[in-house]
Structure formats: structure tokens, C-alpha cells
Amino acid sequence: xxxxxxxxxxxxxxxxxxxxxxxxxxxxxxxxxxxxxxxxxxxxxxxxxxxxxxxxxxxxxxxxxxxxxxxxxxxxxxxxxxxxxxxxxxxxxxxxxxxxxxxxxxxxxxxxxxxxxxxxxxxxxxxxxxxxxxxxxxxxxxxxxxxxxxxxxxxxxxxxxxxxxxxxxxxxxxxxxxxxxxxxxxxxxxxxxxxxxxxxxxxxxxxxxxxxxxxxxxxxxxxxxxxxxxxxxxxxxxxxxxxxxxxxxxxxxxxxxxxxxxxxxxxxxxxx
Numbered sequence: 463x464x465x466x467x468x469x470x471x472x473x474x475x476x477x478x479x480x481x482x483x484x485x486x487x488x489x490x491x492x493x494x495x496x497x498x499x500x501x502x503x504x505x506x507x508x509x510x511x512x513x514x515x516x517x518x519x520x521x522x523x524x525x526x527x528x529x530x531x532x533x534x535x536x537x538x539x540x541x542x543x544x545x546x547x548x549x550x551x552x553x554x555x556x557x558x559x560x561x562x563x564x565x566x567x568x569x570x571x572x573x574x575x576x577x578x579x580x581x582x583x584x585x586x587x588x589x590x591x592x593x594x595x596x597x598x599x600x601x602x603x604x605x606x607x608x609x610x611x612x613x614x615x616x617x618x619x620x621x622x623x624x625x626x627x628x629x630x631x632x633x634x635x636x637x638x639x640x641x642x643x644x645x646x647x648x649x650x651x652x653x654x655x656x657x658x659x660x661x662x663x664x665x666x667x668x669x670x671x672x673x674x675x676x677x678x679x680x681x682x683x684x685x686x687x688x689x690x691x692x693x694x695x696x697x698x699x700x701x702x703x704x705x706x707x708x709x710x711x712x713x714x715x716x717x718x719x720x721x722x723x724x725x726x727x728x729x730x731x732x733x734x
Contacts, residue, residue: 469498469500470498470499470500470697471499471500471501471700472499472500472501472502472697472698472699472700473501473502473503473575473576473698473699473700473702474501474502474503474504474505474573474575474697474698475499475501475503475504475505475695475696475697475698476504476505476507476583476666476686476695476696476697476698477492477504477505477506477507477510477686477689477695477696478506478507478508478509478510478548478585478667478668478669478686478687478688479507479508479509479548479668479669479671479687479688479689479690480492480506480509480510480511480529480688480689480690481509481510481511481512481515481550481688481689481690482510482511482512482522482526482529482530483511483512483513483515483516483520483521483522483526484512484515484521484690485521485615486614486615486690487512487526487689487690488689488690488693488710489523489525489526489528489529489689490525491689491693491709491710491713492529492689492693492709493525493528493529493532494709494713495695495707495709495713496529496532496533496536497532499697501536501541501697502541502542503541503542503543503544503573504533504536504541504542504543504544505544505546505571505573505583505666506533506543506544506545506546506565507546507548507583507584507585507666507667507668507686508546508547508548508549508550508551508584508585508586508587508668508669509548509549509550509551509585509668509669509688510545510547510548510551511550511551512550512551513550513551513552513553514550515550533565534563534564534565537563537564537565538563538564542566543564543565543566544565544566544568544571544583545562545565545566545567545568546567546568546569546570546571546583546584546585547567547569547585548585548586548587548668548669549585549587549590549669552587554567555567555569569584570582570583570584571583571584572662573666575698575702575704576698576699576700576701576702577701577702577703578702579663579664579682579702580662580663580664581657581662581663581664581665581666581682581684582656582657582660582662582664582665582666583665583666583667584653584656584665584666584667585667585668585669586649586653586667586668586669586670586685587669589649589652589653589656590649590669590670614691646670646672649669649670650674650676650678650683650685651678653665653667653683654678654679654681654683655681657681657682657683658679658680658681663681663682664681664682664683664684665681665682665683665684666684666685666686666696667684667685667686668685668686668687668688669685670685671687671688671690671691671692672685672687672692673685673686673687673688673692673694673696673706673708674706675704675706684696684704686706687706692708692710693708693709693710694706694707694708694709694710695707695709
């Protein structure tokens with residue numbers, strides 16, 4: 463572990479909306495987080511690999527490959543890794559119940575925290591009317607979103623050279639648009655209602671790229687955010703307490719750059 467931040471050990475970590483294969487993916491920040499933390503269980507809550515983008519053109523830098531390798535290495539070392547696919551990696555839903563390199567694929571899951579609370583874990587695209595009923599509009603919206611993320615990448619490259627930390631232009635625009643706010647509220651209410659229908663204490667999801675923890679009519683709604691805008695992870699401490707970590711705010715690019723210049727640690731050989 464680096465001297466800048468204490469060792470991070472958690473009972474459970476939830477990550478979603480990484481969108482590997484896109485230029486907006488903040489893979490270096492995610493790699494930094496994975497290297498600094500340890501957990502017993504890791505949930506990948508959908509949109510880990512962006513199949514929509516990769517169908518239109520292959521873009522896969524080394525940092526994206528490193529993310530996959532780090533996760534597989536966690537599984538080999540005994541971490542339970544549960545992969546709940548989303549709409550951008552929905553091809554993986556054909557393999558629910560199958561184990562890949564220690565990673566089990568599931569349509570959804572029920573997670574019980576250390577203090578006995580039960581949470582429905584799902585990506586959440588099932589409760590997005592645009593994704594379900596107007597797929598062409600979802601693709602159009604995805605194109606527009608990736609355009610904003612491209613601007614976000616250029617913007618943050620300039621900030622980085624000036625010595626400033628990461629700041630999400632796309633997230634800022636999202637909270638300023640009234641229709642986006644209404645969509646988010648409708649989505650949160652629908653997902654919380656599904657948790658109530660299933661008789662659990664709360665729901666943990668992703669999909670809308672907005673980290674949030676709040677009570678909705680007696681149901682705990684928890685969204686773990688994303689790794690293209692907010693760079694957030696949901697963690698469960700060993701007493702069952704849930705917390706959203708805003709990694710981009712906890713770490714500066716100067717720290718990441720310095721770690722990249724350090725000699726690489728010897729990695730264990732890949733499994734045959």
C-alpha cells in the first residue's frame with residue numbers, strides 16, 4: 463500500500479458502469495483503487511465492458527486489460543467475485559450461473575450485510591423505459607453521452623496538466639437538466655419498489671451513473687455510481703455499514719502519476 467492512504471479492507475465492494483472499451487473509462491483511477499483495497503466479496507454490478515461501443519470499433523488500451531487481470535487475480539486469491547451484467551454487457555446474461563476464472567455470472571443477487579440486512583443487487587436497466595422499449599433511442603442517447611464524455615476527457619486532460627484534480631463535466635450537466643433529474647427520480651422509485659416487492663431491506667444498483675444512498679418510503683436505495691463520471695465505489699465495512707467512496711476526490715492525479723512511475727511489483731504468473 464502507498465503511504466498516502468491507509469490500507470483499505472472491506473467485507474464487500476460494489477463496482478458498476480466501468481465501461482471498459484470506451485475512452486471515457488477512468489481505468490487508471492480504478493486500477494489505483496483496486497490496488498489499494500482488499501475485500502472478501504466483489505460485486506460487478508453491470509456495464510463492466512461496453513459491448514455497444516466495441517461493436518462499432520475496437521479500442522482496448524493496456525490499462526483496460528489491467529483492470530480485467532486485477533479482478534481475475536482477486537478471484538484466484540480467494541475473493542468471491544459476482545458479476546451481474548447490465549445493458550451494455552447484456553451478452554453475458556446468456557451465461558448466468560456459469561463460472562469464468564472464479565467469477566460467477568448472475569442475473570441478480572441477494573446480498574446480506576454483516577448486520578443482517580438483505581439487499582437486492584441488480585444493474586437496473588430493467589427499470590429504464592427507454593432501454594426496454596425504445597432501444598434505438600437508447601443507442602442515440604448513448605452516442606450523445608459518449609460525445610459529452612469525450613469533451614469530459616479533453617477537459618480533464620487540461621485540468622491534469624494544470625495540476626488540478628478530476629472533475630466531471632458530464633455529471634455537472636446531468637444535475638442541471640430538469641428532464642434528467644426527473645428520469646433519475648422515476649428510476650430510483652421503480653427500483654426501490656422492486657426491492658419492496660421482493661421483501662428485502664434495500665436495493666443496490668448502478669445504470670444511471672449517479673452514486674446515491676437514501677431512504678425511499680422505508681426501502682434503502684443505494685447506487686454505487688460509475689467509473690466514467692464520478693469514479694465511486696460502494697463498500698461494506700465489517701460491521702455492515704455501507705459507504706460510498708468518491709475515489710476521484712480521495713486521490714489526486716499527482717498521486718496516480720507518481721505511482722505509475724514507481725517500479726512495477728512482480729505479478730504472479732497467469733493461470734494456465
